[in-house]
Amino acid sequence: MIIRPRRLRRNKAVRAMTCETRLSASMFVYPMFVKEGRGIEEEIPAMPGQRRFSADRLPYAVERVVSAGVNAVLLFGLPEKKDFLGSEAYNDDGVIPKALNELKRHFPELLCITDVCLCEYTDHGHCGCPRGEDGYVDNDATLPLLAKAALSHARAGADIVAPSDMMDGRVEAIRAALDEGGHVDTAVMSYSVKYASAFYGPFREAAGSTPAFGDRRTYQMDPRNRREALREIELDVEEGADIVMVKPGLPYLDILSTVKDISPVPVGAYCVSGEYSMIKAASERGWIDERRVVCEAAFSLARAGADIIITYHAPELAGWLSRGEIEF
Ligand SMILES: [Zn+2]
Numbered sequence: 326m327i328i329r330p331r332r333l334r335r336n337k338a339v340r341a342m343t344c345e346t347r348l349s350a351s352m353f354v355y356p357m358f359v360k361e362g363r364g365i366e367e368e369i370p371a372m373p374g375q376r377r378f379s380a381d382r383l384p385y386a387v388e389r390v391v392s393a394g395v396n397a398v399l400l401f402g403l404p405e406k407k408d409f410l411g412s413e414a415y416n417d418d419g420v421i422p423k424a425l426n427e428l429k430r431h432f433p434e435l436l437c438i439t440d441v442c443l444c445e446y447t448d449h450g451h452c453g454c455p456r457g458e459d460g461y462v463d464n465d466a467t468l469p470l471l472a473k474a475a476l477s478h479a480r481a482g483a484d485i486v487a488p489s490d491m492m493d494g495r496v497e498a499i500r501a502a503l504d505e506g507g508h509v510d511t512a513v514m515s516y517s518v519k520y521a522s523a524f525y526g527p528f529r530e531a532a533g534s535t536p537a538f539g540d541r542r543t544y545q546m547d548p549r550n551r552r553e554a555l556r557e558i559e560l561d562v563e564e565g566a567d568i569v570m571v572k573p574g575l576p577y578l579d580i581l582s583t584v585k586d587i588s589p590v591p592v593g594a595y596c597v598s599g600e601y602s603m604i605k606a607a608s609e610r611g612w613i614d615e616r617r618v619v620c621e622a623a624f625s626l627a628r629a630g631a632d633i634i635i636t637y638h639a640p641e642l643a644g645w646l647s648r649g650e651i652e653f
Pocket of ligand 1: 571
């Protein structure tokens, strides 16, 4: 007898019924850049199709996201003023609290996740405070600032805060500050496994956060390491992370799969700016079919273990899926 796996591939209906991985728009998170000011809606050249919005313009943009079926956004703040300690990151009248006020007023059901870091707010572009003498980012001096930033987001209505700095002990510091401030229901989604990746290139243009000196390799992870990722996950879970994340996505599917095996909490995967822009650039040249490639990439992340997929393609992908425009 010949065993015939092709029986379950012979037509669309049987493939749909027996497919092992399913995607739903409820898994998607759409990252957005919010810029201080009014009436701003500007293109990001390195990320075709993505824009920066001021808080007052944000509801118009989010309307499109929500109507595509995506109900979670991840907000990055771009302040007008930057300084050494990134003080706009924990200003209660800063760009993110303003954005949250707008969004919560227009979309009470929208899940608002905020990126918690200093790099968009510091004049040196690092995710923490560099020491005077050698510029090495001072871990423990950074923790209270991150905690203050998370607390100001929680006060303004953030549902989930997402620390992306990679300082040791920051989940614990943030959890303690939230609890002390009475925000026991604000969840922490930690960028637990964040590699020092060249795939972040277009984001730095979008967020204006390129370090003025040095690089982020003393705090972000070494792309050559795998066991270290497991240690980071264990630590963040112990410190109280409600959700953990792996970033970037596609180049780290092995890490994502291993993290999923050990994590007791939901696992997110961040399909980063470089992944987005590579697909955009190749599809603009007609070299690949954007829809099919984006969909295949999202299925890869889900197959590898992602419960949550953070992607700049979220609204488009949700639309293609719900309208049945992508065939397998
Ligand atoms: Zn940062």
